[in-house]
Amino acid sequence: MARRRHQEEHENHERWLVSYADFITLLFAFFVVMYSISSINEGKYKVLSESLVGVFSEPERSIKPIPVGDERPRTTEPDRSMVEDNPNSTTSIDNPGSDPLQEIAASVQDAFGDLINSNQLTVRGNELWIEIELNSSLLFPSGDAVPNDMAFTLVEKVAKILAPYENPVHIEGFTDNLPINSVQFPSNWELSTARAASIVRMLAADGVNPGRMAAVGYGEFQPVADNATAEGRARNRRVVLVISRNLDVRRSISGVGSSKAQPDAALQRAGTQSAPASPVTGSIPGSVNNSTPAP
Numbered sequence: 001m002a003r004r005r006h007q008e009e010h011e012n013h014e015r016w017l018v019s020y021a022d023f024i025t026l027l028f029a030f031f032v033v034m035y036s037i038s039s040i041n042e043g044k045y046k047v048l049s050e051s052l053v054g055v056f057s058e059p060e061r062s063i064k065p066i067p068v069g070d071e072r073p074r075t076t077e078p079d080r081s082m083v084e085d086n087p088n089s090t091t092s093i094d095n096p097g098s099d100p101l102q103e104i105a106a107s108v109q110d111a112f113g114d115l116i117n118s119n120q121l122t123v124r125g126n127e128l129w130i131e132i133e134l135n136s137s138l139l140f141p142s143g144d145a146v147p148n149d150m151a152f153t154l155v156e157k158v159a160k161i162l163a164p165y166e167n168p169v170h171i172e173g174f175t176d177n178l179p180i181n182s183v184q185f186p187s188n189w190e191l192s193t194a195r196a197a198s199i200v201r202m203l204a205a206d207g208v209n210p211g212r213m214a215a216v217g218y219g220e221f222q223p224v225a226d227n228a229t230a231e232g233r234a235r236n237r238r239v240v241l242v243i244s245r246n247l248d249v250r251r252s253i254s255g256v257g258s259s260k261a262q263p264d265a266a267l268q269r270a271g272t273q274s275a276p277a278s279p280v281t282g283s284i285p286g287s288v289n290n291s292t293p294a295p
Helices: 016-036 042-057 100-111 113-117 149-162 188-205 230-236 247-256 265-270
Strands: 121-125 129-135 169-174 213-217 238-244
Touching (some): 100 113, 100 149, 113 121, 169 188, 188 238
Parallel strands (some): 169 213
16 A cells, blocks of 8 residues: 655744734733823922932932932022012012011012912911912812922912021911812821922922921811802812911911911010011011902
């Protein structure tokens, strides 16, 4: 019987297509994932990018761990451009007889006229302290304490105004009465305090002396409007920068909140001295008037 010839198996020259198809599939999946995360928070991205720049450009920071949210240190030299832009005002260094609170209030009004006119920023005060109130929507996303992109611009302008002075500053955080219960913020106490602390860190990074500042959170418990309406809740979500004449005034105000504090006789006595380490050498009479409409 004739022996069957073994049929030679045909060699497959297209086996590379399997690997190629797998590679294309993985590449497609990669771009899908990249697209899905492309809508990032601009504030978080800016904080992270500036932290990385600080690591690679400053040797002393490259050997230390940098917490998330830390900003690249900027110049500590006070920037007086916001004050010098106003020809009718001078810094307390140049004019020992001037009132720093009045100068700060005037500079803020000049720098933020548009926001003041739209009732998104309010400047008010008296002879012992002034308040700069900002709507939280200008600074933070809903339910978060990471500053948005606009916050960096606004806080940098405020820092340029405050840096030449030594008056104590405390930042107050407030929320509406809608509950929040997340891992990061179990209640509105934590959210309001974290927002105030974020502003303090940004001011310090922009050249304001950290030893002058404090962060206070009042949660939902000091409303200025009715929480029953959306408009009222929006007004209650706010951050207030309080610039005091001295430390005694700051401590008294922070104990009760600027919205409840009154310039009583005790505060009047405390307010007769200038701020610690201030370039002003004597007592400064005068007051800051409520020159802007209430929101």
